[in-house]
Amino acid sequence: MLNLQPNPIYYSSEHEQFRKTVREFVAREITPFINEWDEAETFPRALYRQSAEIGIIGIGYPEEYGGTPADGFYSIIVADELSRAGSGGLIASLLSHSIAAPPILAAGSAELKARVLPAILSGEKIAALAITEPSGGSDVASLKTTAIRDGQCYIVNGEKTFITSGLRADYFTVAVRTNPADKGAGGVSLLLVERDTPGFTRTPLKKMGWWCSDTAHLHFDNCRVSIANLIGEENQGFQTIMLNFNSERLGLAAQAYGLAKVCFEDALAWARERKTFGAPLVERQVIRHKLVDMAMKLEATRATLEDLTSRVENNIGAPNLLVAQTSMLKNFATQTMQFCADQALQILGGMGYIRESRVERIYREVKVLMIGGGAEEIMKDLAAKQMKL
Amino acid sequence: MKIIVCLKQVPKNDSILRINDAGSWIQDRDLTYEINESDAYALEAALQLKEKHGGEVIALSLGPARVQSVIKEALARGADRGLHLEDTAFDQLDAFGAAATIAAAAEGDGFDLLLTGLQSDDHGYAQTGVIAAELLGLPHATIVMDLQTEDGGIKVKRELEAGFFQWVTMPVPAVFTIQSGINTLRYATLKGIMAAKKKEIKKLDAAALGLDAATLAPKQQIKRVYFPQKSKQTQMIEGTAAAAAATLVEKLKNEARVF
Ligand SMILES: Cc1cc2nc3c(=O)[nH]c(=O)nc-3n(C[C@H](O)[C@H](O)[C@H](O)COP(=O)(O)OP(=O)(O)OC[C@H]3O[C@@H](n4cnc5c(N)ncnc54)[C@H](O)[C@@H]3O)c2cc1C
Numbered sequence: 001m002l003n004l005q006p007n008p009i010y011y012s013s014e015h016e017q018f019r020k021t022v023r024e025f026v027a028r029e030i031t032p033f034i035n036e037w038d039e040a041e042t043f044p045r046a047l048y049r050q051s052a053e054i055g056i057i058g059i060g061y062p063e064e065y066g067g068t069p070a071d072g073f074y075s076i077i078v079a080d081e082l083s084r085a086g087s088g089g090l091i092a093s094l095l096s097h098s099i100a101a102p103p104i105l106a107a108g109s110a111e112l113k114a115r116v117l118p119a120i121l122s123g124e125k126i127a128a129l130a131i132t133e134p135s136g137g138s139d140v141a142s143l144k145t146t147a148i149r150d151g152q153c154y155i156v157n158g159e160k161t162f163i164t165s166g167l168r169a170d171y172f173t174v175a176v177r178t179n180p181a182d183k184g185a186g187g188v189s190l191l192l193v194e195r196d197t198p199g200f201t202r203t204p205l206k207k208m209g210w211w212c213s214d215t216a217h218l219h220f221d222n223c224r225v226s227i228a229n230l231i232g233e234e235n236q237g238f239q240t241i242m243l244n245f246n247s248e249r250l251g252l253a254a255q256a257y258g259l260a261k262v263c264f265e266d267a268l269a270w271a272r273e274r275k276t277f278g279a280p281l282v283e284r285q286v287i288r289h290k291l292v293d294m295a296m297k298l299e300a301t302r303a304t305l306e307d308l309t310s311r312v313e314n315n316i317g318a319p320n321l322l323v324a325q326t327s328m329l330k331n332f333a334t335q336t337m338q339f340c341a342d343q344a345l346q347i348l349g350g351m352g353y354i355r356e357s358r359v360e361r362i363y364r365e366v367k368v369l370m371i372g373g374g375a376e377e378i379m380k381d382l383a384a385k386q387m388k389l
Numbered sequence: 390m391k392i393i394v395c396l397k398q399v400p401k402n403d404s405i406l407r408i409n410d411a412g413s414w415i416q417d418r419d420l421t422y423e424i425n426e427s428d429a430y431a432l433e434a435a436l437q438l439k440e441k442h443g444g445e446v447i448a449l450s451l452g453p454a455r456v457q458s459v460i461k462e463a464l465a466r467g468a469d470r471g472l473h474l475e476d477t478a479f480d481q482l483d484a485f486g487a488a489a490t491i492a493a494a495a496e497g498d499g500f501d502l503l504l505t506g507l508q509s510d511d512h513g514y515a516q517t518g519v520i521a522a523e524l525l526g527l528p529h530a531t532i533v534m535d536l537q538t539e540d541g542g543i544k545v546k547r548e549l550e551a552g553f554f555q556w557v558t559m560p561v562p563a564v565f566t567i568q569s570g571i572n573t574l575r576y577a578t579l580k581g582i583m584a585a586k587k588k589e590i591k592k593l594d595a596a597a598l599g600l601d602a603a604t605l606a607p608k609q610q611i612k613r614v615y616f617p618q619k620s621k622q623t624q625m626i627e628g629t630a631a632a633a634a635a636t637l638v639e640k641l642k643n644e645a646r647v648f
Contacts, residue, residue, distance in 0.1 A: 013458060014582050017465055021576045055579020068579045 010073050010306050018055070018074060022081035025054055030085040035356045037212040038087060043094075045126075045168070051094060052123030056082075061105065065117035072309040076254045083258025086358030088365040089210030091255055096165035099248045099373075100127035100173045103190050103240045107232030112192065116171055128169035130160040130193075130218055131241060137162065138378045140175065140241060141185040145220060147176035149227070154178070154191060156199075156223040162372075166216025167202050170195045174220075175241055178234050185238035190231035199223040209364030248373045249326050250309065253333035256369050257301045259362045260337040263344035264294045266359050270348050281347065290343045297336040304329050324386035327379040334370045341366050390444035390538070390561075392435040393472070393495050395505040395517070396463055397425040398456040402510060412613050415511075424459050427506030431567035433574050434536055435504055436467045442538060445469045447498065451479060451490055457590065464585035465577035471590035472498065478595040483607040484512070488520035490605070493598040496525060501561045502543070507532055507568050515566070522564035529564040530557055534571045 006016065029050060037043040051057050052066075059074045061067020075098075082091045097120050104113060119125040133143050145158025156176060163172075172193040179187035193200060199221040207215055232240055268291055271282035281287045308325050311317050317325070341363040345352035352359045370376050400406065400420045407416040424432075435446045448463030450456040451474040460471035474494055482490065495503050503525075505518035515531070522529035534554070535546035544558040548568055595605065624640070626633045641647050 013461060014586065017458075017462060017577055017582050018579055020462075021578065021582070025576060053578060054576045055582075059579065068583055070579060070583070074579065 007306065010310060015073055015077060019077045019081060021054055022056065022078055023084070025051075025056075026081050026085050030082070030090065034085045034087050034090065034212070038089065038361065039211070039355075041211045042214065043090060043212050047094060048123035048126060050123070052121060057095075057097060057123050058121040061101075061117065061121055065105075065113060066121040067117075072250070072313050073306075075251065076305065076309060079251060079254035080258040080261070083255060083262055086259070086262050086361055087212060088255055088259055088362070088369065089213035092164050092210055093168075093213035095251070096129070096169065097121075097127040098251060099164075099244065100129040100169075100171065102244050102247060103129075103173055103231050104192065106243065107190070107236075107240045108192075109228070109230075111228065112231065116192065120171065125170040126165050126168050127171045127173065128163055128165040129244075130163045130166070130172050130174045132160060132162050134159055134161050134217075138375055141188065141238060142183065143175055143177060143188065145174070145176050146180055147178050147189065147191055147225070148180070149178070150224075152227055153224040154227060154230070156191065156193065156220040156225055158220050160218040160220075162205065163216050163218055164213055166218055167204055167214040172218070173231065174218075175237060178237075182235070187235055188241070189234050189237040190240055191225055192229040192231055193220070193223065193225055194229075197223045197225060208367065209361065210368055245374060246312075246323060246326050249330040249379075250305075250312065252369055252373050253301075253305055253326075253329045256330075256333035256337040257298070257305055259365065260294075260301070260333070260340040261298055263337070263340040263359050263362055264291070264298060266357070267291065267294065267340075267344035267347040270351070274349075287347060290347060294340045294343055297339055301329075301333045301336045304332060320386040320388075324383040327374070327383040327386070330374065331370075331376050331379045334366070334376070337362070337369060338366045390438060390442050390501045391447070391499065392438060392444065392502045392504060393447045393449050393498065393500045394428070394432045394435045394463065394468070395491055395503070396428045396432060396448055396450045396456075396459045397506070397509050397511075398422045398450060398452055398459045399425045399509055399511045402426075408614050408616070412615070413611055414614055422455065422458070424462060425506050425509050425511075427508065427567055427569040429506075429574055430569050430571050431504040431506050431565075432463055432466065432468065433572045434533075434567055435502070436575070437572065438502075438536060438538075439467075444501075447472060447500070449474065449491065449494060451475075451482075451487055453480075460590055461585055462577055464588045464590075465581040466575055467581060468588075470588055473590050473592045474594075474598070475592055476594040476596075478600070478602070478605055481607060482605060483609040484514045484516035485520055485608050486605045488517045489524055490595075490598060490600060491517065492521040492524040493600055494593055495521070497593075497598065501563075502536075503527075503562070503564045505564070505566050507566045518564055518566040525562075525564070527562055527564050528559040529566075530559070531566045532568050533565040534568050536565065 055068050056078050058067035059070050101120055120127045131140055135144055147154035147156045174191050174193050176189055176191050177187045178189040200223045201219045202216045205215045205217060271287050272280055274281045308329055312322055344359045345363050348359055351357060401423045404420050409416045439446050446468040447470055448460050448468040449472040450459050460473055464471055472494055474490055508515035530545050530547055532548040533545045534548050537544045539558055542558055542560045545565060547555045549555055626636050
């Protein structure tokens with residue numbers, strides 16, 4: 001089933017060419033090193049520039065900033081092909097700009113865009129998004145980090161946590177409260193904080209999975225940030241954050257699908273090769289059924305992912321319903337990944353528990369995708385609200 | 390410098406090959422294709438020469454509609470335009486016919502360098518470039534590993550046997566067959582892929598190239614294609630170590646023919 005020809009409704013010959021490029025790139029530049037990088041809890045910074053050169057980083061951004069206008073299926077291809085290396089952590093860090101830069105593009109001033117986007121899209125600079133705080137990530141509207149206007153600057157105080165690329169990033173798109181009188185969504189703005197800002201410090205966090213991705217706790221202690229770094233209007237940041245979440249969730253779904261597919265492929269290859277009691281595992285009905293259950297969930301995930309990508313791309317459907325679909329897909333895709341990682345590890349047996357197997361790593365990456373970018377329960381609440389149940 | 394690069398589309402090297410019903414060639418149903426390996430290096434060599442000296446790189450491919458993907462890939466990597474030689478009369482060409490077709494197209498377009506790969510990964514004749522050069526009456530060199538311009542001509546490094554090399558200089562226009570692995574292949578970038586959509590691919594058929602049936606008629610035919618017979622035998626060699634070694638050498642030489 002997984003050799004099904006890509007549907008030409010969605011994928012042109014250009015898409016397929018790009019898939020080939022990314023596949024070769026991953027096979028040459030990432031897969032041979034990924035175990036080493038994951039154990040070392042990092043990967044070479046040069047990979048950003050290399051990825052930018054082939055077009056991975058600039059997908060969908062205007063040419064004037066060094067991007068390449070392209071539809072959402074190119075992004076699915078990137079998630080799918082990068083997944084083949086079997087490390088969601090690499091994808092999270094390498095593409096951390098995909099959650100940090102869209103608010104700049106959507107709401108930033110012309111000056112800000114021209115100042116920061118070209119360096120991000122060429123892979124020279126790394127961008128991170130900082131929303132979550134120690135007091136909670138689900139309830140974004142109640143965030144506590146403040147940015148108080150003082151002349152031509154904001155003075156930023158507070159903390160952010162679990163921030164992807166938090167140690168290495170040069171630019172941080174930070175959600176701050178610019179109006180302390182408003183404790184809700186109305187007082188929130190987005191501010192670009194630069195790495196070398198005095199008073200801005202970072203500490204690394206150890207994690208269950210995503211080892212090669214750096215994740216950090218950020219501290220802002222009276223940081224002075226120029227008002228030129230405000231992204232969009234003051235106190236209007238919440239809407240930009242919410243819109244950004246939709247594309248992030250679609251991306252997370254694509255990644256979960258890609259990683260789930262890797263679990264299926266490794267389980268199938270193993271089931272064909274491994275003999276017990278005189279026959280390959282794949283000849284046992286119970287194993288075949290596991291594989292079919294995985295394939296079935298994968299196919300349903302793929303179909304929904306492609307349908308929704310096409311709808312978002314072409315504005316087909318009421319916006320609130322597309323948000324509901326996105327929330328449900330994020331849950332569905334991550335559940336598919338959870339199921340496939342679990343079943344694949346069982347089929348691989350002891351081998352699946354040993355480090356350096358892709359399935360072992362992916363198994364440890366399930367929960368972050370079920371929590372990050374909006375926890376499962378939050379996704380359900382959002383879907384229910386948008387569908388006006 | 391104007392460079393035409395010949396790119397053949399061949400079955401991917403990890404394809405599962407089956408023989409067709411007539412037993413005359415491999416079954417082309419269900420196959421996926423790619424650029425012939427040494428042709429990809431020829432393209433890269435051409436692109437590097439263009440970057441250094443300016444000019445134009447033209448990607449030429451001979452074959453059915455599916456070979457357009459090879460041309461598009463070359464355009465995405467940086468070739469300027471494509472030539473697609475397509476005609477049902479080209480379906481059964483042997484190396485001579487392919488060379489005659491390519492020579493006609495190349496002559497029609499004009500060039501300083503005509504590059505092909507060393508040999509194709511499917512037929513493996515290593516003839517097309519050489520025959521084309523002869524038909525065009527041009528100097529040529531095979532198994533080329535490096536190309537440098539020199540006083541209006543071109544200097545190339547040829548691979549000889551046993552680790553030896555030879556540098557030869559010749560005037561242009563000239564024809565070279567390029568060795569695999571001589572450079573680092575670039576990726577077809579997303580920008581390149583998008584830009585390629587606007588590049589021209591010109592189609593030429595037998596009539597446009599002035600090729601008649603007699604020229605294209607195969608001079609060589611594949612009678613039968615078959616998988617090598619696999620056989621496994623075990624023989625125990627008895628006797629003293631010295632005698633057994635002598636017998637082993639004799640058998641390896643005369644029966645197994647490994648040296
Ligand atoms: C490795 C990693 C990388 C991350 N990268 C980033 C990043 O780059 N930038 C960033 O801003 N954030 C990042 N995050 C944070 C992530 O988005 C948050 O963890 C997530 O939004 C959940 O927030 P929380 O952890 O504070 O959980 P909480 O909001 O405290 O919720 C805890 C749990 O309670 C449940 N829950 C919460 N609310 C409800 C409710 N209303 N009803 C029912 N159940 C509920 C959910 O199960 C949830 O998982 C990252 C997290 C991880 C683990």
